[in-house]
Amino acid sequence: MGEFIQLVVDGLAMGSVYAALGLAIVLVNQSTGLINFAQGGMAVLSAYLTYAFAGMGLPLILAIVASVIVSFALGALIERFVMRRFEGGDPDTAVVATVGMLTLITGVCGWIWSYNNLHLASLFPAASFGLLGAAVSWRSLGTFLVILVIMLGLQALFRYTKLGLALRAVADNPASSALSGLPVGRLLMVGWGLAAGLGAVAGALVAPRLTLTPGMMDTVLVYALAAVILGGMMSPLGVVVAAWAIGVLENLAAVYVPWIGHDLKIAVPFVLLFIVLLLRPQGLFGRKTVVRV
Amino acid sequence: MSQTSFSPDLTAAVTTVPFQRRTPWWVWAIGAAVVLLLVVAPLVMDIPTNQMLARVGVFAVAVLGLNVIMGYTGQVSLGQIFFLGFGAYVTAYGVQQEWPILLTFVLAIVLPGVAGLIVAFAAARLGGLAIAMVTIALPIIGVPLAKRLSDLTGGSQGISARFSDAPEWSGLADDQWQYYLVLLIAAITFVLVYNLTRGKFGRALAIVRENENVAKAMGISPYRYKVMAFTIAAMIGGVSGFLYMVVVQYTSPETLAFHHSINLLASMVVGGAGSIAGSILGGFYYVFVPNLTNEIAPTLTALIQGIILLVVLFVLPGGLASIPHRIRRMLRSRRADTDSSPSHSK
């Protein structure tokens, strides 16, 4: 039993890592209708910035705050000067543009900070405590709680604030929004900026565990995308629940289903995704979209 | 409107007379010159160039497969490399077991095709992004699967299979023989796909791509066509896998790693989505750019490739294959042509 709980706890911890990136992806999708393949890369860049600020002598928490601010600005600039061009056109081209951004950002990180594994300190202490027979580390708990708070914050943003409404309007129908007087360009920039800021937090949470390398978020991105689609593309709650589910189920399948084992456990999120989408195409928490023909 | 290179003019067949049935002499001349160059080139070029051109052929076919499902049908697929890897493994296994090479070739097409069919049957009902995730799953699950089935695949050490050394009767060097083999098979594949996309099948795919509901209203089942397109893309992937083995003669789980799919996607878009010439240009991009970055600065590969990709996308969103189209548009606008006929893309 202890093993089972341990696996669940660890699954939730890893799932929080996926959720961190997934939330940023959902944010970009909610505000610009694009899937940003470069989200992970941007989060890594933000984590490197945190590392750089901390290296300059700033206490960790300030370094993270500084990185969030700079990332917000970077995200807004990237939207304005790189992505704007592709937003109205062929979605395939937009996806490839984000892939180009990912390659470029990875290359920049590798160039400036090399490909060695760098160590970023964690906000939380390294100790652990016991819970129901399982060992829980403060870092995992901290990540879990921070993600929960961010998720609730995003839900509130989109449901109850004017900014959230404006962002959704712009993503849904830029032409009408412009006609209604919304500053479409600026809102798009805000959307990307917020996502980048969120990515900075995600990076700071995740980097102590995975160590800083330019490719740190590459595998996490795949899981995050699966969580986003599984949870319903536009729902922060959905992506977090889906990410947790993926983390836990992966662990359980690896240990309790021997023929899956630890090498094929990566199939679990995809099979799960597949089954859920067959039964419920809008994802676990998504809303059905109606398209006028 | 999202299209840049293939806009079917649905009213054309009804209201306008087909423009020119007889292809003018200069098109034949260009065609003949190109064919002559392709055929004679390896006899005079040096070995590394032939080897590079052969590799371009391999990935041009891979990008062509991706184009069938993405460029022509509009469905995002990030799993094309899986079919290439599958085809390569089938070829390697067949060569090791000393099956007749023709049988191996056929299997390298059929087996990935069957896999594609099965995946498509299940996935084609889902929305676009969901299909994308399913296609991502293919290489990601494919790698550990290739390692686990080590009796068939040689595990993580891979399989070496030398079978494309030039036979005695041809009098050719190894690199020339490989080049001609790739040229022949790639040319046949390209011609087949060209005919397919020019005909009714291609038009149906275009309609499915533009608007699925309109397609349904016209009696074209999007589900059926997506399944067909996916299966064809998988078979072409298998062909490219066979050609991969001809040229590289070694395969391992690394061959089907997911990040290659991303590179194929980028190559397709840079070459020009939904176009035959674009697939060939995509193959050039896939092979040349790493060599180029090695020349410039081998440690800055990712940086340079990212810049090149973004620059191409910025300047030519339709890909390199849209250059003639853009030039024509520029020339036309410069002549201040107020043409009454609708601007017909290629």
Add this chain to the structure above:
Amino acid sequence: MIRTTRSGKAIGVLAVGTAVALLATGCSRGGGSGDGGDGGAAASPGITDTTVTLGVTTPLSGGTAGPGNCTVAGLVAYMGAVNDAGGIEFGDGKTRTVEIEAFDDTYDPQKALSNFQQNASDVFAFTSGLGTPTNRAYREAAIADEVPQVLVMTGDPIFSDREESPWQLGFVPIYQNEGAAFGELLAESGEELTVAVLSQNDDYGEGYVEGFKEAIEGSSVEIVKELTYEATDTSVDAQLTELAATDADVFFNAMSITPLVISAIEKTKELAWSPSWFLPSNTSSPTAILGPAGADPAAGFYSVSFSKAPQSPLYAEDEDVKTFLAALQEYSGDYTTTPDFPHCMWSYMVGATLEEAFKNTEEPTREAFMEALRNIEGLQAPLMLEGTEINTTEDGLPAVSTVVVQKYNGKGYDSVEAFG
């Protein structure tokens, strides 16, 4: 289709003309048409009277770029110092400087082959490349074209088998070797020990485990659980939970991914399991792994090595280490100036081995070089630990086949003779 008559005709004429012209002149064919080695005296490609060019195809970007950059950095550092001192005097009397060309293959076998094909006629020999699939991809082509592919960074035994690979030679000990070294240590202790195994799911991990198993056969050491992980995994927590449940005495790790080793050490502490550890030579660095993970030396962390760890305070005053670090700083700016991975030290030793081989190369040909390379015995390359040496004379063994078992002491490693 080209519509406008004028531009169409023009392109048509241009095309035909170009085709004819190209065919008439044609790129010259015949440079290295792979027809086997030339006669004895004519020099091989990549070597002149004043320079010799080496090629390295290795991952310089992507996931394995950390070690990949190190495989070039150390070599460049060594040769940089050698060139500054005037070069190497070859066995034929000429003094030559060494040029190193590095190519990025992003750990993709197809690109490694491409790098080989594009550069085999400009380069004297390929060396120091990282990775099994990448080296395997061009191994057969190197044999067919008779190009040396030597001192490569993979523990795959095929490269040191003279019959299978006449133009190759491995550098690092084969994986089986390292696993066996530790297995022997355990077996010799005579104690009844239970072992939990976590290995990387590829030839690296498999090799370690194979060697270990062979060494403990028939002894009182027993493996109670064996699990694997993928190099791309983000976490090995689930495997650790399973393994910790066995409460084994020894934890045998064949892991090459730094963050996973660190999280394994931390997780084991959380799960209140304190086995003795075995770590492979490339993931046992005190400063990069054991320190950050808070490893407790009392638990018993063992590793095998043949190279001194420059970051260890034990070697702070060591002459070799000081020279090495200075050379890295001065010459390897393009790659990396800090030896975060042991490959930096290893490629430095490759440089020393190549120098020795060149000194005995009596003719500027690849054949002569291979002969000289295969005759090195008892070479103590700089940075090598006491008790290890370079010996290339044995068929089936790579350049380094002796390793020393070491135990972590909180700051660095001490060589040990027995377990416990």
